[in-house]
Amino acid sequence: MTREIQYRQALNEAMFEEMRRDPLVFTYGEGIAERGGSFRVTEGLLDEFGPMRVKDTPISESIIAGAAVGAAIVGTRPVAEILFVDFTALSMDQLVNQAAKYRFMVGGRGKVPMVLRTQGGSGKGLAAQHSQSLEAWFCHTPGLKVVMPSTAYDAKGLLKTAIRDDDPVIFIEHKLLYFTGGEVPEEEYTVPFGEADVKRTGSDVTIVAWSLMVHKALEAAEQLAAEGIEAEVVDPRTLVPLDINAICTSVRKTNRLVIVHEACKRGGFGGDIAARVMERAFDDLDAPIERVAGKNTPMPFNTELEQASIPQVQDIVTTCQRVCLGAKGAV
Amino acid sequence: MTREIQYRQALNEAMFEEMRRDPLVFTYGEGIAERGGSFRVTEGLLDEFGPMRVKDTPISESIIAGAAVGAAIVGTRPVAEILFVDFTALSMDQLVNQAAKYRFMVGGRGKVPMVLRTQGGSGKGLAAQHSQSLEAWFCHTPGLKVVMPSTAYDAKGLLKTAIRDDDPVIFIEHKLLYFTGGEVPEEEYTVPFGEADVKRTGSDVTIVAWSLMVHKALEAAEQLAAEGIEAEVVDPRTLVPLDINAICTSVRKTNRLVIVHEACKRGGFGGDIAARVMERAFDDLDAPIERVAGKNTPMPFNTELEQASIPQVQDIVTTCQRVCLGAKGAV
Amino acid sequence: MATTPLTKSKIAKSKLLQMYRRMALIRRFEEESIKLYRLDKIRGYFHPYIGQEAIAVGSCGAARDDDYIVSTHRGHGHCIAKGADVKLMLAELYGRKTGYCLGRGGSMHIANVAEGNLGANGIVGGGMSLAVGAALGSLLKEDGKVAINFISDGGVSIGIFHEAINLAAIWKLPVVFVIENNFYAVSTPISQSVSIETLARRADAYNIPGTCIDGNDVILVHEEMSKAIDRARSGDGPSIIEMQTYRHTGHHCNDPGKYRDPKVVEAWMGKDPITRLAQHLGAEHGVAEGDLTAIRDEIKQEIKDAIQFAEDSPSPSVDEFLAGIPDYSFEQND
Amino acid sequence: MATTPLTKSKIAKSKLLQMYRRMALIRRFEEESIKLYRLDKIRGYFHPYIGQEAIAVGSCGAARDDDYIVSTHRGHGHCIAKGADVKLMLAELYGRKTGYCLGRGGSMHIANVAEGNLGANGIVGGGMSLAVGAALGSLLKEDGKVAINFISDGGVSIGIFHEAINLAAIWKLPVVFVIENNFYAVSTPISQSVSIETLARRADAYNIPGTCIDGNDVILVHEEMSKAIDRARSGDGPSIIEMQTYRHTGHHCNDPGKYRDPKVVEAWMGKDPITRLAQHLGAEHGVAEGDLTAIRDEIKQEIKDAIQFAEDSPSPSVDEFLAGIPDYSFEQND
Numbered sequence A, B: 001m002t003r004e005i006q007y008r009q010a011l012n013e014a015m016f017e018e019m020r021r022d023p024l025v026f027t028y029g030e031g032i033a034e035r036g037g038s039f040r041v042t043e044g045l046l047d048e049f050g051p052m053r054v055k056d057t058p059i060s061e062s063i064i065a066g067a068a069v070g071a072a073i074v075g076t077r078p079v080a081e082i083l084f085v086d087f088t089a090l091s092m093d094q095l096v097n098q099a100a101k102y103r104f105m106v107g108g109r110g111k112v113p114m115v116l117r118t119q120g121g122s123g124k125g126l127a128a129q130h131s132q133s134l135e136a137w138f139c140h141t142p143g144l145k146v147v148m149p150s151t152a153y154d155a156k157g158l159l160k161t162a163i164r165d166d167d168p169v170i171f172i173e174h175k176l177l178y179f180t181g182g183e184v185p186e187e188e189y190t191v192p193f194g195e196a197d198v199k200r201t202g203s204d205v206t207i208v209a210w211s212l213m214v215h216k217a218l219e220a221a222e223q224l225a226a227e228g229i230e231a232e233v234v235d236p237r238t239l240v241p242l243d244i245n246a247i248c249t250s251v252r253k254t255n256r257l258v259i260v261h262e263a264c265k266r267g268g269f270g271g272d273i274a275a276r277v278m279e280r281a282f283d284d285l286d287a288p289i290e291r292v293a294g295k296n297t298p299m300p301f302n303t304e305l306e307q308a309s310i311p312q313v314q315d316i317v318t319t320c321q322r323v324c325l326g327a328k329g330a331v
Numbered sequence C, D: 001m002a003t004t005p006l007t008k009s010k011i012a013k014s015k016l017l018q019m020y021r022r023m024a025l026i027r028r029f030e031e032e033s034i035k036l037y038r039l040d041k042i043r044g045y046f047h048p049y050i051g052q053e054a055i056a057v058g059s060c061g062a063a064r065d066d067d068y069i070v071s072t073h074r075g076h077g078h079c080i081a082k083g084a085d086v087k088l089m090l091a092e093l094y095g096r097k098t099g100y101c102l103g104r105g106g107s108m109h110i111a112n113v114a115e116g117n118l119g120a121n122g123i124v125g126g127g128m129s130l131a132v133g134a135a136l137g138s139l140l141k142e143d144g145k146v147a148i149n150f151i152s153d154g155g156v157s158i159g160i161f162h163e164a165i166n167l168a169a170i171w172k173l174p175v176v177f178v179i180e181n182n183f184y185a186v187s188t189p190i191s192q193s194v195s196i197e198t199l200a201r202r203a204d205a206y207n208i209p210g211t212c213i214d215g216n217d218v219i220l221v222h223e224e225m226s227k228a229i230d231r232a233r234s235g236d237g238p239s240i241i242e243m244q245t246y247r248h249t250g251h252h253c254n255d256p257g258k259y260r261d262p263k264v265v266e267a268w269m270g271k272d273p274i275t276r277l278a279q280h281l282g283a284e285h286g287v288a289e290g291d292l293t294a295i296r297d298e299i300k301q302e303i304k305d306a307i308q309f310a311e312d313s314p315s316p317s318v319d320e321f322l323a324g325i326p327d328y329s330f331e332q333n334d
């Protein structure tokens, strides 16, 4: 049995279920207890689980991330929240030098089962310090897993998996997705890490996209279908581990790949995926892999400039058209 | 007239020359004044320029980076030092959310002429928190310039350019290069940003490498030459701005590209370069672009494991052989 | 309703009237802007300064025109207090090309660099480095400038607070740290975030002066700031001044602020800094209500003109923006 | 040479002898390891604990065996004081497979997680979060454990110091912050890094107890720590104890430490914590010099065996390491 609930509700359900299942799961962050979080993801938790397991913190992003490391090492399962992924810039030492490396540095004799929940992306006029997409930093940090759900279903299933995982997980939600709805089973389920989801099948071009961009890619695919181009939309859901096989399988079918991400293009994770696909499926490619990505600029406040800074449906459509044309047609 | 001096001396000369030229240039960091820096780059500066312009700081990596932003905005030219690039994890908010975005956020009405000097890389048994190569983070941050000199000549000329630049520059030295020698002119010179240097010409394969890896690439090239493969070694010197044209020009000649970097492969900047070259020179490629890069692991302490974690000359040789073979020979 | 009278002082009537004008301008600016926010003319986060006007105005009033200020996410008040043109501010809030930041910054990044406001900041505590760095730069340039660093109560628990003040203390930098304690960080009461009675006690850790004052008494703010600024300028280093105040609104325009006890809110409304200054001007300087009304009428017009200016201003050109990206990313956008 | 006598106390002679043994073991471990470093048997950074032994031993001696400790970059002493096997430690310093961290951590990351030493840290202040987090975890699990957080004097100026102690204070976490003040951060004297007389004054900012004691008096360390640990365990929250001490060597094995005044160094040598404990044992407990010599002989052998163990131990296999990378990076290495 499924019903439609919002992304933020799906996350909320995952928190409830996991906290009921395991008394060592607890959560804290700025305004998450009394207020239930800026996006209402932690609503109701304080009432059910009380102030030892649901805590408001001061504005202290380093210790918010860092205390989770210590608490995880001693066997609890913290779910810490950083309000905006932009503020993880304040937590980087704790995430990169402590959380990610701890298990390795102590020779595997201590594990770090923590989840850092945060959210990113633009689209609300919040300008340069509240609109970034920073997953590439975390993907480049061995020891961290990186999760970016695009739907309510994935959000719930992946958060449950993240909480049960024994390694540090950076769980990045999208501020524009919280109030979008999606089908979610009544029954308990989890979504495994490292398993891409083909959100739409198609034969002419593969679009790899994650988080909000999945929805833009799907919209683009509908437009393309109208002109006879069938795009396959692959959502990796977790960037580390990455289901590169699923991506290559799709590319071997379509022979063309377009990667879409909201993060700025230079140094974005799309480059890594492009390089990996090339290493594995060079001979299968009928056209250069293209990336549709954020512009290399801090995010502007003005609405039109903000829109111009990140991929729009039309950009994806045009790029897919070019990629398909290049292969079928001229030169 | 040139003479051979060490990389660290070349940097030291750049500091002296720029501080003599411009009284608004000043420098500070941990142990840089009295002790002259861990790698003796700032030796002698305190004596000549005094304690207002050459300062030791407490262990406070956020404000070390951040005070430079403020001082730069009001018109001085700070050169701040962070001892290890690993510790820039403590400075990320100041570098990413303040330094990189300031000029943009205030509509171009304030500039941030600061330099952050730091050093990275492995090879001294310093393990996971003192051996990282983190340039990819900065390359992915619009508003920052990223410089990684491989020789004494480049180090001096680029540091002078960095100090004169009106935008924040992340200047990453390599801990194994400080005591290597190189030819440096007696006369004043600068090296412009965004201009790659072809460190060796060749016709069979292009190797793009930076920092310490340039030297490993050159060694590999010698070995390859012995078996008839002529590698062209292109050192971009600055990753932002990147001289993509020089790289593509070389690839159009050799039709093969191998990218070498010490940073771990996943999410490394090599992926971005590979993707860009593919976008521009897909039809010129006779083989997939390959990346020889650090393993996706925190850096181990043990020497052999440390060596196994980063590219060695033999890895570059083998990869170039494969790339050349793939093109000339079978399949 | 009678409110606590302001501190008696020798500040000239003309100066007080000027401060009254600035405070009233901030108030009006915020009230009108909130309306525009509700009309979707302004978007993004908008943190009103209503209720805290005495702090910005008293502090900037005590500084030299060429001193620096560094602001917070709640930055309109500081910007106006430092002499900004409300036209250019409102244009910025509208995201227009004529705004202080060309429409790129918006409310959370409002700045007026040319006149010494180094800007608001979206990162709580993020601006502390700018203030400390500016003070360091001033010391090097020997230009005698002081930096005033507005910080919020939520900001006293973040790491850079510690690093910034420690550095300023050991290097005796010309900076004054003003903690605007409005008792809440969004919904979290400050009492849940610190274990001290007054935030000024943080100063003990750095052996610098730390005082806690009524932040709704513009005269007291002015006097305490004058001392701290003098001290900073003369080379004796930084101070912390905690100024207790209250925001009349929610945290931002979309926050009803229900987490606060209505009785407490009401009590603070009774300590409104503008009303108190008005009463003081009447009682101590014989300023007639009509004179103040005249000022407020002027202000009404000023804001009206500013709205018109913002409305009439062009949006930034997307093409120019895209073409300009190399200026910020230093190469073609690829 | 007569040195300042130790605090009189009721600590049993057997306990004192045990502490003597641990301190002497640390000393010998460091002395021999430095020789091995000079022989290139050990590489990387090596920060000797010589001169500071009373702090680690007195602190761990006051704790329960199942309490946690979190260490610094200068971590061998803490590790031994917490009961580590010097064989496995030395194997780690050699980078061997048999070491505590399988040869992956080395000196700066030496840890003994199974027995409650959560590890050294290469980031100054980096371990504070581990201690605070462990204390938080203990509170949740209600296992009654306390975390002892060793911090260096250089660490008191870093942001996380502030965030960690503030959080511990407001949540009354069972953690004790031990500041080992050896007066230098590499070559920088602490007086250049802070503007307070004693580092313990930092406690005022959090309204928690802050005391400053002679860190070379192992009995005093033990007594003060016992009180602070009790306090933490009983739910009254954290304390800061500054312990003044001195390192006998340079900052690390390659630092001659020339920046320190030789007279001051000599004076501190005269306050050597091990000599003082030996004298105390003789004067107060009638322990004969021969008994102590016997202990030291035992230790000599223990270290000798440890060296042999390290020498005989295999290096980790490169192939196994490479094959294991997916464990840490979760996918093929590409």
Ligand SMILES: Cc1ncc(C[n+]2csc(CCOP(=O)(O)OP(=O)(O)O)c2C)c(N)n1
Residues within 6 Å of the ligand: A030, A059, A061, A083, A087, A090, C047, C073, C074, C122, C123, C124, C125, C152, C153, C154, C155, C182, C184, C185, C186, C251
């Ligand atoms: C480093 C950081 N953490 C969190 C936030 C989100 N945030 C914005 S304003 C705010 C509350 C701030 O409260 P306070 O500092 O007291 O300032 P006030 O809003 O009361 O003026 C928070 C948590 C932020 N902007 N920056």
Ligand SMILES: Cc1ncc(C[n+]2csc(CCOP(=O)(O)OP(=O)(O)O)c2C)c(N)n1
Residues within 6 Å of the ligand: B030, B059, B061, B083, B087, B090, D047, D073, D074, D122, D123, D124, D125, D152, D153, D154, D155, D182, D184, D185, D186, D251
């Ligand atoms: C965050 C950080 N900054 C700088 C360093 C480099 N570093 C290692 S030890 C050290 C000095 C530490 O002095 P102190 O904290 O007093 O400890 P001590 O060496 O005296 O035990 C420095 C600067 C580091 N490891 N971490």
Ligand SMILES: [Mg+2]
Residues within 6 Å of the ligand: C152, C153, C154, C180, C181, C182, C183, C184, C185, C186
């Ligand atoms: Mg507040």
Ligand SMILES: [Mg+2]
Residues within 6 Å of the ligand: D152, D153, D154, D180, D181, D182, D183, D184, D185, D186
């Ligand atoms: Mg020290």
